[in-house]
Amino acid sequence: MSDKADPQTMADFFKPRLNARFKTWLKICANCALCADTCHFYLANDRKPEMIPAYKVRFINEILKGKVTIDDDYLKKMYETVYYECNMCRRCALYCPFGIDIGLMVGLQRAMLHNVADIQPAGLKSAIESYKQFGNQMSLTQEDWVDTIEWTLEEMEDYYPTLDIPIDKENVDLLYTVNAREPKFYPQDIQEAAIIFNAVGESWTVPSVDGWDDTNLAMFCGDLGTSKMLVEKTFKQAEKLKAKRVAITE
């Protein structure tokens, strides 16, 4: 357990982030269980009461009230609840009579685990490291990315000899960004988008550095610093290239 993970530090993390909306939600939930049937985890796990969405945000109140012992077991339970039992899909919020958004509060609990206790899934942690070092989740260098675009075009040459993926073109209508999994695993996605944009005569471009990966996995564990950095990279490119709009893949 991290040294910082004492109950007071955790409560102090929650307090300034609990705005009027969150405070109201925490107080007003009547435990009516109308959210139960809205949750795919509840339905697929034999309707276990532990899977009811409202139960998955209990840690906030428990920690604020200071009535629990926060040890490794407690943090493990919290981790499993907010990661293994919720996709933050926000479906339950649509059915709650008070509009309580469990997904957002699960997100807040994930943020506390990440920022205070340094607990997060290994998959997200490595993505964050990659974002910080390379600006994308797949650890691709600028060279890898530009090379992928070039061989992607070469591969299509026989079928579409004039196909073009403009790189760093200025004054375009559209700055196109992709999921970094595309250059790594699904280059056909880039080809298909290019075919469509060429066919309609779209004015578009992709950035050669920074901001071309439109995924933001840092967001899922509440690493808002990295999350913000990623969004800023894309919008800085849009500004630099004077693009009117930013489009993300799908």
Add this chain to the structure above:
Amino acid sequence: MELYHDYLASSRIKLKEKVKVPTTLQDPCNVIRSGGLAEKNQKLAEMLSEDFRPMEYQGNYNYCCGGGGGAIPMGPEMRPYRVKCGKVKADQIRATGAKLVFVPCHNCIDAIRDLNKVYDLGIKAVHFKEVIAHNMIIPDHMLPKNDQDQDKEG
């Protein structure tokens, strides 16, 4: 997806043919429920299909595929939980009888392709752009000069 919808709706893209097999559609949580594109998502699927079959709760009230909130990049750690809760999505897809599922999200498509294997759904999960790029009329100027009469879609 919004862009592709607008291309088709305004006839900037015309189709050679629509998808003939029955289709249905996933509503990715962040694009639809949080992003507000439910209507265009379904319209686009309808424009591309001869036999579009909405799943139960199609649109803003649709269920998550199990891959949301970082579940896919969490990898093997999350897989058992994701596959288990994904049964709800698998049942929804099976009930439509669709053979092709439009999935405008990389996380959802990985999750649904996995569900297809685990629950033996017999479907193909595709991005919109795959179907559009294959079924659209390609302008002549994009085709090789000497054999414009040949089928270029391969």
